[in-house]
Amino acid sequence: MESLGEYWKRFKTSSNQSVVLQVVNLGLLLSGALVAYKILSFITQAESPIVVVLSESMEPTIRRGDLLFLSNYKEPYTTGDIVVYLIPGREVPIVHRVVKVHDNETDSDPQILTKGDNNFADDIQLYEGRRWLTRDLIIGKAYLIVPYAGMLTIWLNDYPPLKFALLGSMSLFALLTD
Numbered sequence: 001m002e003s004l005g006e007y008w009k010r011f012k013t014s015s016n017q018s019v020v021l022q023v024v025n026l027g028l029l030l031s032g033a034l035v036a037y038k039i040l041s042f043i044t045q046a047e048s049p050i051v052v053v054l055s056e057s058m059e060p061t062i063r064r065g066d067l068l069f070l071s072n073y074k075e076p077y078t079t080g081d082i083v084v085y086l087i088p089g090r091e092v093p094i095v096h097r098v099v100k101v102h103d104n105e106t107d108s109d110p111q112i113l114t115k116g117d118n119n120f121a122d123d124i125q126l127y128e129g130r131r132w133l134t135r136d137l138i139i140g141k142a143y144l145i146v147p148y149a150g151m152l153t154i155w156l157n158d159y160p161p162l163k164f165a166l167l168g169s170m171s172l173f174a175l176l177t178d
Helices: 004-013 016-044 151-158 160-176
Strands: 050-052 067-071 082-085 094-102 111-115 138-146
Touching: 016 067, 016 160, 067 082, 082 111, 151 160
Parallel strands: none
Antiparallel strands: 050 067, 067 138, 082 094, 082 138, 094 111
16 A cells, blocks of 8 residues: 555656546546536426435434435425425525425415424424415425435534545545546
8 A cells, every 4th residue: 555655756757647637537527416416406306306404303204414305396295295495594494294285275386384203383483474385485395315324414514624624635536546
């Protein structure tokens, strides 16, 4: 196994063409991930097709760090669905369960009431003056839950030095490997 000093010597003696090629490969990898995310957004019709659960309000069903895959098709909501919604002016979306669906006869837009499984009260106080959630506030409905797959995201947000160390080491690895 080579030491960091040997890697550095090899890096300094490698041709500029090799370095440029490695930087381009890193850029292509990142671009490919972005394109895949955008394609998933288009297919699921959800602005954010993947979200990480940040709180314990849905425990024990959904835990902090679980990864949710969302869709936002124009299908009806039913009691028991898990939805992700965002109230204007808030930064973080909320992941909660539909506890009541109110079909308004004069409006085709369903109105729903949500609640976290681990909460005592429904979410009406979170709606900021609204009595119901409408489709325009809903980011999507969860169709797949991957337990703990989002923990890395939480750790990177909770410990910023870890984020910089990981990004720096990944970039260094990408530049130094052939």
